[in-house]
Amino acid sequence: MAAGAATAGLVRACHPEPTVAVTALSGLLALRLGHHPATLVLVMAAVFTGQLTIGWSNDLVDADRDRAVGRTDKPLVTRRVSARTVRVALAVAAGACVPLSVALGPAAGLLHLGLVGCGVAYNLVLKRTPLSWLPYAVAFGLLPAVVSLALDPPEWPPGWMVAAGALLGVGAHLVNVLPDLDDDAATGVRGLPHRLGPLRARVTAVLVLTVASVLVVLGPGWPPAWAWGGLVVVGVLAVAALRGRGTTPFRAAMAIALVDVVLLVLRS
Template sequence: MATGTAAAGLVRACHPEPTAAVTVLSALLALRLGHDAATLVLVVAAVFTGQLTIGWSNDLVDAGRDRAVGRADKPLVTGRVTARTVGVALTAAAAACVVLSLALGLAAGLVHLLLVGCGVGYNLLFKRTALSWLPYAVAFGLLPAVVSLALDPPEWPPAWMMAAGALLGVGAHLVNVLPDLDDDLATGVRGLPHRLGAARARVTAVVVLVAASVLVVLGPGRPPAWAWAGLAVVAVLAVVALRGRGSTPFRAAMAIALVDVVLLVLRS
């Protein structure tokens, strides 16, 4: 029972939703770019261990703050898993990430390690500054490059794809922080969303995510009809996100991000 509880705590502490989302996005991009099965598995494994590294380091760094505000959803606060266990898992994930990343090739490996470094840098430093958006912009902008540089021969993705990824990252940061603004402020965290305030952060998130949508639809050339339809869906969701009440704006903004991901994969 104790082992099962610790395992469940490790899963919760790795931030499973964003970990799964980024890993699946990398897999879809790899499929779209025509990677063979072996390279596809390697891309997924490298990205997955990188996301575990980011997620577990986040919960370890924030454990004191989470206890201060009584975060019952955090396993390090509730005792479902110990800091030592998370630390061991983090070390294993980081080591595996280095090996798997470099196995993709030197260019793809170094770019992916820079991406993971951005995530860890956010946890350690940038989260508390006005530049909290920067690691997200760099990391999401580099994700398509990790996948395309793993091709044989390696190639950089088009500029529009990296720019769209960066915008998507900034939007994801703003949306992700919104539910925790009060807890963050109570423990001294003042990233960009906190400085903007809830209302302006929400508007900024919607604007950035819509900009990503427009770039994905128009960037690669003449858009097909389904791409215009996707952009129309984004426009409707943007209105809901700006005018809705309660949790509706948050869900609508998340839906825009999801549509952006689908459009990015299909237009790649």
Template sequence: MEPAATVVALVRSAHPGPALAVTVLAVALAVSADLSGGRVALVAGAVAAGQLSVGWSNDLIDRHRDRQVGRSDKPLATGALSATLTARACAIAVAATVVLSLLCGLVAGVVHLGCVAVAWAYNLGLKSTPFSWLPYALAFGGLPVFVELADPGAGPPPLWMPVSAALLGVGAHLVNALPDLADDEATGVRGLPHRLGPRRTRWLAVAVLVLASVVIVLGSAAVPVWLVVVVLTAVAGLGVVALVADGRTPFQAAIGIALADAVMLVAGR
């Protein structure tokens, strides 16, 4: 395979969308916390490396299931990417995650490594249990704690930040699972969304994401009033759309609520 095609396949297998979204959120939190440029770079590198390891390990572990259901968007399932190369890339990402996380400080590094570890636990089996939501809650909830502690001498963030981030993570899990419920069930994955079914998963996702918005508004005095009004109006409208629309529109509306929550989480710092 041509080197360029291999690189493209590696990027596709790393779940680039979620990896980029989480990294951008971490950077935005770091900038809003007034971390130095060097610290922001370390946070970005640690989170990006961790997300790459999570994405690659997910596709490595699931490659046989993905092949079974004909996932043409998965390079490991189609044969466009070798498992050996992906495993090597994943190992490098893990090593980078450990080094970069600990360079952010011992306590901060341990927190971030814990976030990555629970994400791996999801890949390794928790995704098929009623507790599939828990790794998302812990990993997202730990992200603002890691960023805050990456500032030397800083203490943990106010409680509303990890709580709202954890709710955002649970909502992201429910939303992310919606398009793949049928394929997952066909290969034995029975996480919380699969047990609830599409309709109840949609309702719970909207409820959790709206609750995250409420926690941010009640917990932070830093969010400008105009932004609160704009975001909550948008969240309410998107919530209605997510509950009554058909097709992929509810999925897209829930993603919109999650993005609005992320904006307020950063603004509320």
């Protein structure tokens, strides 16, 4: 039972939702770009271990702050898993990420390791600064490049995809932080969303995600009817995010991000 509880705590501490989402996105992009099945699995394994590295390091860095504000959803706070166990898991994930990334090829591997470094830099320093958006923009913008550079021969993704990914990353950062603004403020975290304030952060997130939607739909050329339909859905969600109350704006903004990801994969 103790081992099961520790495993459950490790899963929760790795930020499973974004870990699974980013890994799945990399796999879908690899599938769309025609990667060999073995390379597709390798891409996903490298990205997965990189996301584990970022997620576990985040909870370790934030443990004291989470404890101070009583974050009972954090397993390190509730002691469902020990800091030592998370450190060991982090070392294993980071250790596996390096050879898995290198196996993608020099360009894709070095780029992916740089993106993991961006995530760790966010955890350690940048989340408390006006540049908190930058690691998200870099990591989401260049994730498609990791996948395409792993092709044989390597290819650079189109500019619209990099730009849309970067905007999607910034929007995801703003939306992700919105529910935690008060807790963050109480512990001295002053990233871009905190400096904007709840209303301006929400409006900026919706604007950025909507622009990303337009880029994804129009960037590759004249879109098919279903892509226009996706843009209409984004428009409806944007109105709900801007005018809704309670949890509606947050949920609507998250839905825009999800639609953007689907459109990005289908238009790649």
